Amino acid sequence: MTQFLQQMVNGIVLGATYGLIALGYTMVYGIIQLINFAHGEIFMVGAFAGLFTFARLPTALQTRPLLALPLVIVSAVVVSVTTSLLVERLAYRPLRRASRLAPLITAIGVSIALQELVRLFYPLPDGRLGAKSPVSFPRLVNGPPVDLGGVTIARVSLFVVAVAIVLMLGLQAFVRTTRTGKAMRATAQDPDTAKLMGIDTDKIIVITFAIGAALAGIAGVMQGMRFVQIDFRIGFIAGLKAFTAAVLGGIGNITGAVLGGFVLGIVEVMATQYVPKGSQWKDVWAFVVLIAVLVFRPSGLLGERVATRA
Amino acid sequence: MHRRRFWRISVLVAVAALLLAACGSNKGEGSSTGTTTAKTNTVKIGVIAPLSGSLSALGQGIKNSVDLAIKQANDKNKVKGWKIELAAEDDTAKADVGAQVASKLESDTAVAGVVGTLNSSVALQVQPILARANVVMVSPANTGIELTQGTDPANKKRPYPNYFRVATTDAIQGPFAANYASKDLNAKNVVTIHDKKTYGQGLVAEFTKQLVKNGGKVVAAETINPGDQDFSAVLTKIKPLNADLIYYGGEYPEAQLLTSQAKAQGIKAPLMGGDGIFDKTYIQTAKEASEGDLCTSVGAPTDELASASDFVAAYKAAGYKDDFSAYGAYSYDAANVIIDALAKVLSGKAALTPALKQDIITAVQGTKLDGVTGKLGFDEFGDTTTKVLTVYKVTQQEWKAVKTDEFK
Numbered sequence: 001m002t003q004f005l006q007q008m009v010n011g012i013v014l015g016a017t018y019g020l021i022a023l024g025y026t027m028v029y030g031i032i033q034l035i036n037f038a039h040g041e042i043f044m045v046g047a048f049a050g051l052f053t054f055a056r057l058p059t060a061l062q063t064r065p066l067l068a069l070p071l072v073i074v075s076a077v078v079v080s081v082t083t084s085l086l087v088e089r090l091a092y093r094p095l096r097r098a099s100r101l102a103p104l105i106t107a108i109g110v111s112i113a114l115q116e117l118v119r120l121f122y123p124l125p126d127g128r129l130g131a132k133s134p135v136s137f138p139r140l141v142n143g144p145p146v147d148l149g150g151v152t153i154a155r156v157s158l159f160v161v162a163v164a165i166v167l168m169l170g171l172q173a174f175v176r177t178t179r180t181g182k183a184m185r186a187t188a189q190d191p192d193t194a195k196l197m198g199i200d201t202d203k204i205i206v207i208t209f210a211i212g213a214a215l216a217g218i219a220g221v222m223q224g225m226r227f228v229q230i231d232f233r234i235g236f237i238a239g240l241k242a243f244t245a246a247v248l249g250g251i252g253n254i255t256g257a258v259l260g261g262f263v264l265g266i267v268e269v270m271a272t273q274y275v276p277k278g279s280q281w282k283d284v285w286a287f288v289v290l291i292a293v294l295v296f297r298p299s300g301l302l303g304e305r306v307a308t309r310a
Numbered sequence: 311m312h313r314r315r316f317w318r319i320s321v322l323v324a325v326a327a328l329l330l331a332a333c334g335s336n337k338g339e340g341s342s343t344g345t346t347t348a349k350t351n352t353v354k355i356g357v358i359a360p361l362s363g364s365l366s367a368l369g370q371g372i373k374n375s376v377d378l379a380i381k382q383a384n385d386k387n388k389v390k391g392w393k394i395e396l397a398a399e400d401d402t403a404k405a406d407v408g409a410q411v412a413s414k415l416e417s418d419t420a421v422a423g424v425v426g427t428l429n430s431s432v433a434l435q436v437q438p439i440l441a442r443a444n445v446v447m448v449s450p451a452n453t454g455i456e457l458t459q460g461t462d463p464a465n466k467k468r469p470y471p472n473y474f475r476v477a478t479t480d481a482i483q484g485p486f487a488a489n490y491a492s493k494d495l496n497a498k499n500v501v502t503i504h505d506k507k508t509y510g511q512g513l514v515a516e517f518t519k520q521l522v523k524n525g526g527k528v529v530a531a532e533t534i535n536p537g538d539q540d541f542s543a544v545l546t547k548i549k550p551l552n553a554d555l556i557y558y559g560g561e562y563p564e565a566q567l568l569t570s571q572a573k574a575q576g577i578k579a580p581l582m583g584g585d586g587i588f589d590k591t592y593i594q595t596a597k598e599a600s601e602g603d604l605c606t607s608v609g610a611p612t613d614e615l616a617s618a619s620d621f622v623a624a625y626k627a628a629g630y631k632d633d634f635s636a637y638g639a640y641s642y643d644a645a646n647v648i649i650d651a652l653a654k655v656l657s658g659k660a661a662l663t664p665a666l667k668q669d670i671i672t673a674v675q676g677t678k679l680d681g682v683t684g685k686l687g688f689d690e691f692g693d694t695t696t697k698v699l700t701v702y703k704v705t706q707q708e709w710k711a712v713k714t715d716e717f718k
Contacts, residue, residue: 003550010542119362132362134563136595145574154574227539227567229595231364237537272543279532279544280506 002150007273011266013157013226016164019261020219021242023171023254024212030188030252031208033100034092037107039216040239041114042084044232046217047224048118048131049079054138055125065140072140073221080217081210083114088209093202111235118232134231137224160222167215168258174211175254184208188252241286248290250303259301263289353389353662354397355380355648356415356445357641358408358426358436361400364563367591368428371635372450373398376425378621378628379645388649390657397421401432408432412439421445422662422670423648425641430454431508433473441470444667446674448647449475450640453483453584453608454508455516458691466691472671474692476640476647476683478608478699480509482717483584484516486699487557487606490713491517491582492524494701495604497554499529501579503544503568505536510559513584517557529553534564541568545575553579561586566595573599580604588636593707600704604712609683609698611711612639618682643681647674 021043028036053075054068061068091110095103122131141156175181186194187204195201223238224230241264249260264286271285272278278285293301357376359369373396380394397418399411408427415421416439423446427433433452440447449457452475459481460467491497500521504510518528529551532544545568548556556572556579558565565587572581581587585607593600612618618639625634634642651673655666679686687695700714 003546006546006549007543010540010546013542014540133366133591134364134595145576152575223539228570229567231563233363233537234539269543269546273547279503279534279547282543283535 003273005151007269008266009151009153009157011269012262013153013161013265014269015245015262015265016161017219017223017238017261018242018245018264019258020164020167020215020222021238022245022249022257022261023168024216025243025246026249026251026254026257027184027208027212029246030254031184031191031205032092032096034103035107035243036092036212037104037239037243038087038091038110038114039212040235040237040242041111042080042087042213042235043216043220043223043238043242044118044230044235045083045114046076046080046213046220047137047230047234048122048135048220048232049217050076050221050224051125051135051137051230052079052123054140062138065138065142068138069140073218076217076221077214078217080213080220084209084213084216085206087114088206111239115232115235122232131230131232134229137228137230139228140225154226156225160226163218163222167218171211171215172254180204180207244286244290248293248300250297250300253300253302256300256302263301350391350393351661352395352420353392353652353656354395354418354421355645356418356421356424356426357396357398358401358411358415358424358432359398359428360403361398363402365403365428365561367589367632368451368635368637369400369403370630370632371638372425372428372641374628374630374632375621375625375634375638375641376645377630378625379642379649381628382624383646383649389652391659392652392656394649394652395420401427401429401436403429403432405429405432405435409435409439412436416440416443416445420662422652422656422667423448423674425450425644425648427452428637429507429509430457430512433457434508437470437473441472444472444664444671446648446651446667446671447473448644448674449473449477450637450644451475451477451585453477453480454512455479455481456508458693468691471675471692474647474674474688476644476681476686476694477585477637478694478697478717480512480516480584482697483606483608483699484513484518485520486715486717487513487582487584487701488517488520488524488526490604490606490701491555491557492521492526494713495555497526499527499551499553500555500557501530501532501548501551501553502528502557502559503532503534504559505561505564506533507536507560509561509584509586513559513586514557517559534560534568536560536564538564539567541571542575545572545577549575549577555579556581558583558587562589562592562595566592566600569603570596570599582606585636588702588709590633590709593704593709597707601707603704605702605709606699607636607702609640609696609700610714611700611702612683614711615639615682615684617680617684621682639682643679643683643686646681647677647679647686650677650679 024039050072091106120130141159143155145152145154183199187201245260245264246257249256267289268282271282357373359372361369401408428451430452502514504514569581580602582604588605588607651670654673655669684696697717702709703712
């Protein structure tokens, strides 16, 4: 039983990161029907920006994680959002009226470009250029793991889950209650009509990209803190898993992305534990679940049936 | 509107051109040989190793050590009438990239030999390509058995006559580790984990065979994915088994996370791996969690070998940015094996013909040299005839040699 609970905890921690990144995929898709494959790289850029700031803080701050952490997170968010907005402006907006394949391929190109930029030009803490091999990341949230009747939870994991849940709830509230949120929903439903109603849809699209990027940037710092190392390739796998989570939950649906993240994380972990040869096939099981869900609910767990746009 | 777009595109093009220029100049600095030679002929020795990516610490050590051997050979004019150049290619530790760069070296008729690869999985793709052009290949690090003995252990058959290695195979490294585990560590119950790559899987398979022969037991055989970072699920699963040892087949980028997360979950058993985890980075990342972890590596420790002290000193004097790392001494030896063959075959010849490339392979097969890692020579499969290995243990945040022995 302890073991089941421990695996549940592992799954929830894993799922929280998936969910946080999945939100960016799902929001952008909801508004402009673009699978933003560069989103995983925004997450990676956030992690590297956090490290950049941390490495250049005075020692007095570096040794006080509670003061350093907010600075690290803020810088990650700023850089992630800036990168994402530049990508939107330079790569996606010129293609807004093009066929849907064009921005999709562009997104893949942007993803490769961002990876290579970090690989070749990231200024390492020791002054060299290019993060060609994994770079170590500060732990920031220290202390012994919490023990709940045999179930151990690392402090940093607790922090990750707490932050993820707060952000997810905050986003829900934002989209449900604020004027901007309402405008976002209107743009998602029908961009042309929304425009006729006086909504500046370009601005709404920018805001959507920004929110997704901010969440991804925070997720990047969380990832770095948990594994104490980051690499220019972390965005690829994380992005793939988060995209799967978004589809699983119903792409375009915010609650769905969060749910999808947790389901995916828990399935992976439970497959490792309870299926023979599970650790070898954990990703296979994750995709079996995805396919099963899509067979019975083609639009995902919480997705609604939407007519495809031309 | 049109003009604005044109302006924007020009800016983009300008930025792209600048970036390309920057890349180009970087490369120029990296390669060692640049000056042209007027009278002498040029022959190239290629390197195929991961020069970027997570295994670049090992790859750079390989490249620099080969570079050092070439420089010394040129200074001493070992191959009369010929100047040796280095042609280093980055395989990024991926088999498909390895095949691409191998084709590039194959098509360069000046390439007479290649030192590489690091990964057995990459070597599998590189072997047939270099074999087509009769280019001799000497690996400093490949341990996969099938590279020299084919896929059928009952009926050993050498797949490519141009392939040699100065590293010992998994067939020796795995059992050597198993003997240490059963006899020196008294480990009865062992969990094995590997990363599904040729190297890791082979290592674990050979380790398991010998462990069972020694009366030990594999209580769980797990796998992970290369590139994964979260191993909590696998570790939670194996924790209640209370194993004496975790044997990991794979490389340090995953191993260092695995050991950190294992210790964080309260697993006391040390992690033991092969030469793939034998790197400083492992300790630098895992910090205290790595204390007491073990690994095996081929040969005797480079720093302690009397024959290696000249190499270590020369390497330091050359001022390379990166450490010579786990395979430096082997790469240096591998390069010297090729240079020795070149000296025998090419001295006084005017051009490198395909027939001479065949002679070079024959010369490598007959190698008898005193290398920095020990006696260099090859058996009928192209495997090294020296079978010395060392067990290292993380002691006070450093890899310390605890046992050097010849495997019989």
